Amino acid sequence: MMLNEQESVRHRRRGAALEAVLLDAAWAELTEHGYDAFTFDAVAVRADTSRAVLYRRWATKQELVLAAIGHGAARVPLEIPDTGSVRGDMLALLRYANATRVSTAIILSLHLGGYFTDTGSSLDDLRTVLRGDFPDAVRTVMDRGVQRGELDPGRLSDRIERLPFDLYRYELMMTAKPVPEDVLQEIVDTVFLPLVSPLQGGTA
Template sequence: MPERRRGAALEKALLDASWEELTANGYARFTMDAVVKRAGTSPPVLYRRWPDRDELVRATITHVLQQNRVDTPDTGSLREDVLTLMRTINATRVEAITLMSVHLAGYHQETGTSPGDLLAAGHEKSADVLFDRAVDRGEITPEHLSERIKSLPFDLLRHEILTTFAPVPDHILEEIVDTIFLPLLR
């Protein structure tokens, strides 16, 4: 008889089963019952934590992004920090970004969210740290840092990934940073 899961181990098993269900069948065919079956548990165990599939999907995406958290680079310059973070995302997240966008189209339609809403959580804190360091070093001034400008290089990276379903060539990452992003901060 398998050992009974509890607490964090049970929650991880449920979220892992939910991710497997999403990637195997997409949001349109995603059901709480399918997750229960895949996780080998009972409906009350799942419903106690997430009352509906939208909340479960959001928790699942957050879980997946936290498992694949990217370290915040500290190279000594904003340009290199942003490029390093973009290169890391480019090297490690193309499949996740593509899967989330393709498999969760119905979720975004039903909830009024966008892929960016879910994915932003993955780089928000890292990006904020990068910009705070750049301000502290005197590379940029805070008045040039709107939320739109801070998210711009990562939004453009995501756009490139979603239009090609492939990692973005390094020369394009450099072009995004050098010819679009950094000039806005000057």
């Protein structure tokens, strides 16, 4: 492809397609070099564009980093599992997280100290960005479990519904490695299901 043809292809990128390219580049820069070395110039070079294109969308480094984190955490589309049981569905969601969130955990634990200093924020402030579609998926799993009689709706609360993934994220952040299968099963079987299963006449 000749140079003018390459420039034509580059300039035809618009809207969501262009934004995805920009965020892919930002995520790659953040992954490889960390927050402190992260610059608009480096992202623009990687995305084969100009700083002006980035600044039209994100006014500051911190805004672009936050968008890149959300983009990186959602790179693999989430499909809500339907295994026929709450146990199976929750384990499937945790295994999905294991397959897609480790690199995000490494970035958060090793590369974002400067971001938290600059913004005065904490890891908890990124909760919404990091959770992505998981709350909707968990809500669907819970609703199906109630309909099947596996779960007691009176024992469900927002905090309890978040518990499996809060425990998962703790394990992931402490080790920056995929959480072992036996730990995933312990989270579901030993901690979560006893809290939400009917007290009498039901099993999960």
